[in-house]
Amino acid sequence: MDYSSKLLENAVEEMSQFPGIGKRSALRLILHLLNQPEEHTIDLAKALVKLRTEIKFCKSCHNISDTELCDICSSHKRHVDIICVVEDIRDVMAIENTQQYNGLYHVLGGKISPMDGVGPQHLNIQTLVDRVKNEDIHEVIFALSSTMEGDTTNFYIYKKLEGLAVKTSTIARGISVGDELEFADQITLGRSIMNRLPFEDALKQ
Amino acid sequence: MDYSSKLLENAVEEMSQFPGIGKRSALRLILHLLNQPEEHTIDLAKALVKLRTEIKFCKSCHNISDTELCDICSSHKRHVDIICVVEDIRDVMAIENTQQYNGLYHVLGGKISPMDGVGPQHLNIQTLVDRVKNEDIHEVIFALSSTMEGDTTNFYIYKKLEGLAVKTSTIARGISVGDELEFADQITLGRSIMNRLPFEDALKQ
Structure with missing residues (x-):
């Protein structure tokens, strides 16, 4: 032009x-x-x-921050024994917005994707393992996207954490709140049936 | 957030x-x-x-330019007796890309839109009238968008140019090349029938 x-x-x-x-x-x-x-x-x-x-990135969780240690890591109101592993800082914001989580985070900076030339060494995985080893962490929650790359990354980290005294969990997959069953994809619908909750538990939410 | x-x-x-x-x-x-x-x-x-x-704007046609007078206005290969009136510089680029026009331009900087508080005094209309008066212009082509605001602006300028020895024309409206008749809107289809061309003329294009 x-x-x-x-x-x-x-x-x-x-x-x-x-x-x-x-x-x-x-x-x-x-x-x-x-x-x-x-x-x-x-x-x-x-x-x-x-x-x-x-711009700085928190030296502990790699979240974006104006200070050495981000507001979340340096807060006294947070549960410091639980880490939620996310892909990037947008996911931190999204989870913070739900106001349903009160632990710490760990920002990987991406997910393992050989197609894009991203291997485990390019992500903040070793620092996560170090945190689990050196801090008093009881649970690691995987909150990566539900794609092949996300699942691969989950599994890689899971293997790395094997043998350490830490519980691992993954966020629930299921039908979105407000969605109609007939339009849900098969895999999601299948998972949401497998991982059904006692009705009394759901009532409390 | x-x-x-x-x-x-x-x-x-x-x-x-x-x-x-x-x-x-x-x-x-x-x-x-x-x-x-x-x-x-x-x-x-x-x-x-x-x-x-x-950034500078051409002092003659108000097109964007790195110099006082834009490349088009200062070119020796252009027909200097014909001015195409457009809304903004994107339209100049679009028309230049067709390589079908070899005259000068006049960039209004918008169209008359009372709803948005844009009156004739906010647009480069007076400078157009001055050009027609002072230069040897034979034709002014209106190439504004085919909206109520575009039509209003066309008509306003048309009235301003009345009495000056200049031909005015407007770009053709019709079915887009490659479009199917059945999907064209009524007004466009109607206009394209009214403004039909001798087939021999169309053959030459």
């Missing part, structure tokens, strides 16, 4: 490096910036650069 | 100011930046700020 401006072309080029943003969307976003006051773009640029250059 | 980092929260806040990008997408884009080398974010920020602070 002919942008009639080298500056515009550069900006579109940079903007379209984001996943899911093509040249056309990038152009739309950038024209929006041009319609806004200059400070707007400068603020955006500053926020991005500041984040990228100053 | 709890971002567990003020830096992250700021960046998401800034990023979600773009039209069509919510907090969730903004977070996804920003996590992508965090997975890339630092230079990547710095380059992006630089490109955006450089564009926003240094």
Whole structure:
């Protein structure tokens, strides 16, 4: 495409490096910036650069943090003997939003995926094993996505933790709350029947 | 949502100011930046700020440009007696890509839309009238979107140009090339029948 401006072309080029943003969307976003006051773009640029250059990751759980140890790891109100293993920090946010979990986290930074060249050595798995060994951890909850890669990663970590005195569990799979049975996929429906709960337990939730 | 980092929260806040990008997408884009080398974010920020602070608009046609007069206006290969009126610079790019037009442009910067508080005084209409008066323009082509706002703007400019020795035309509306008749809307189909072409003319295209 002919942008009639080298500056515009550069900006579109940079903007379209984001996943899911093509040249056309990038152009739309950038024209929006041009319609806004200059400070707007400068603020955006500053926020991005500041984040990228100053961001820290918690030295214990690898969650994103402004400090050495994240708010969750340094909180006194948390159960420090239970770790929930997640793929990335978005999952931490999602679980925190449910307000149903009060333990610690461990952010792997991805999942084992040979197709994408991601092996166990690229993930924060060893630090998890170290935490289980050195801290007084009673339970590790696997909360990875229910895909082949997620299951592989679960199993790899499970093997690594074998022999250590720690309980492992995985989050429940089943029909989403509010979903109709007829539209659920077979595997999910099958699992939700296998893992049925006593009705009295469900009533309490 | 709890971002567990003020830096992250700021960046998401800034990023979600773009039209069509919510907090969730903004977070996804920003996590992508965090997975890339630092230079990547710095380059992006630089490109955006450089564009926003240094960009010029052609003093004749208001197209985006790195110079006072854009490449199109300063080209010697263009027909300088015909002006195509468009809404914004994306339309210039779209028409340029067709390689079917060899005249000049005039970028209005929007269309008259009282609902959005956009009146004729906010658009580059007077400069168009001045161009027609002062330059040797034979034809003005209206190439605005076929909406109520587009039609209003067309008509407003048409009235402004009345009495000046200039031909006005509007781009053809009709069935898209490759589209099936049965799925076309009534108005478009109606217009394409009214504005039918001699078959010999169509054969030449």
